[in-house]
Amino acid sequence: KAGxxxxxxxxxxxxxxxxxxxxxxxxGHRSVSWYQQTPGQGLQFLFEYFSETQRNKGNxxxxxxxxxxxNSRSEMNVSTLELGDSALYLCASSLSSAPGGDTQYFGPxxxxxxx
Amino acid sequence: xxxxxxxPSTLSVQEGDSAVxxxxxxxxxxxxxxxxxxxxxxxxxxxxxxxSNVGEKKDQRIAVTLxxxxxxFSLHITETQPEDSAVYFCAAGGGGADGLTFGxxxxxxxxx
Numbered sequence: 670k671a672g673x674x675x676x677x678x679x680x681x682x683x684x685x686x687x688x689x690x691x692x693x694x695x696x697g698h699r700s701v702s703w704y705q706q707t708p709g710q711g712l713q714f715l716f717e718y719f720s721e722t723q724r725n726k727g728n729x730x731x732x733x734x735x736x737x738x739x740n741s742r743s744e745m746n747v748s749t750l751e752l753g754d755s756a757l758y759l760c761a762s763s764l765s766s767a768p769g770g771d772t773q774y775f776g777p778x779x780x781x782x783x784x
Numbered sequence: 785x786x787x788x789x790x791x792p793s794t795l796s797v798q799e800g801d802s803a804v805x806x807x808x809x810x811x812x813x814x815x816x817x818x819x820x821x822x823x824x825x826x827x828x829x830x831x832x833x834x835x836s837n838v839g840e841k842k843d844q845r846i847a848v849t850l851x852x853x854x855x856x857f858s859l860h861i862t863e864t865q866p867e868d869s870a871v872y873f874c875a876a877g878g879g880g881a882d883g884l885t886f887g888x889x890x891x892x893x894x895x896x
Contacts, residue, residue: 702883702884704886710888711886711887711888711889712828712873712886712889713886714885714886717883724883725883727883759827770815770816770877770878771878772818772830772833773818773830773884774830775820775828775829776827777826777827778827
């Protein structure tokens, strides 16, 4: 099976712009989670989608949003970008219907730089 | 929500020695505890996981132990090799509320 894929791999934006990142899960996986990884904060949970519904949300401002499509592909959007949004954004897919309760397989990430 | 503490943040061991990384969690409802290895510039990869109905699990040179009463779990790597050098993350989840919560990571350095 193909692994989790993310596009684009690298992105450079300026403050105030918005960005959309895409994640394609492993075939058959219905859960997609998004994480922000920075050197200082480690891996921080953004949100999780299961069967097109947001099941959990981390402690991030409303500028961070996401959605999931009927084929389980997911997108996340960040509006009004700030310098502090520069990070590696990872998505992970899982079979499980139990939030956080099963093996998550990570994509390669999207490196976002905000200037 | 769940809170996971991981120690140490950096661990340097001689090649061939053992390495131990420890994590504590706060939510007694958590029942799934994976460990991920992340090499520089690469995605996190699952190396071992344990569920709350098991106290210990081993896979070749890697083992994980779980103490539900004390709410802590540990990763043990024996006979360390240069390719074990990476950042290791513990996580806790399955309690339903927050998905997987990760520790801040341990940078493991294997000295030749």
